[in-house]
Amino acid sequence: MKILQNSSDPIYKQISSQLRDDILSGRIKGGEALPSIRSLARDLKISVITTMKAYEELTTEGLIVSAQGKGYFVNSLDSRLIAEQHQRRVEESLSDAIHSAKIAGITLSDMHETLDTLWKLDS
Numbered sequence: 001m002k003i004l005q006n007s008s009d010p011i012y013k014q015i016s017s018q019l020r021d022d023i024l025s026g027r028i029k030g031g032e033a034l035p036s037i038r039s040l041a042r043d044l045k046i047s048v049i050t051t052m053k054a055y056e057e058l059t060t061e062g063l064i065v066s067a068q069g070k071g072y073f074v075n076s077l078d079s080r081l082i083a084e085q086h087q088r089r090v091e092e093s094l095s096d097a098i099h100s101a102k103i104a105g106i107t108l109s110d111m112h113e114t115l116d117t118l119w120k121l122d123s
Contacts, residue, residue: 003044011046015054023063023074024085030076034064037072061085 001018003011022028034055035043041051055072058064063085065075077085101111 001040001044003046011044012050012053012057015040015044015051016057019054019058020061020063020085023058023077024082024089028074030074032074033070034072034074 001015003014007014009017019028019034028034034040037048037051037055041048044051055064055066059066059072062081063075063077064072066072098111106114
């Protein structure tokens with residue numbers, strides 16, 4: 001896991017984002033244990049509170065669960081929940097893009113063309 005000190009994203013957001021990506025992509029499987037809060041904090045040389053905040057965010061989203069006395073585990077997700085999580089992330093990203101486009105004066109037609117081009121490049 002890489003933490004960028006000069007990022008505009010808070011450290012806990014960087015952690016939760018990387019773990020979210022790993023969970024939703026299947027790199028971390030359902031039922032798999034996550035590092036303990038203390039060990040992750042120690043490895044990343046950050047506060048335990050920061051790590052706890054990242055885990056709490058993922059718990060709220062339903063991606064991980066806490067087992068009393070055992071730690072945190074990836075929630076076994078069904079395909080519907082994974083698709084819903086991806087849909088939410090797409091909507092957030094597109095909302096950010098729309099906001100930036102409006103500021104830059106980019107038309108909806110230009111946005112469609114850009115999206116179409118990017119879609120084809122990623123195929």
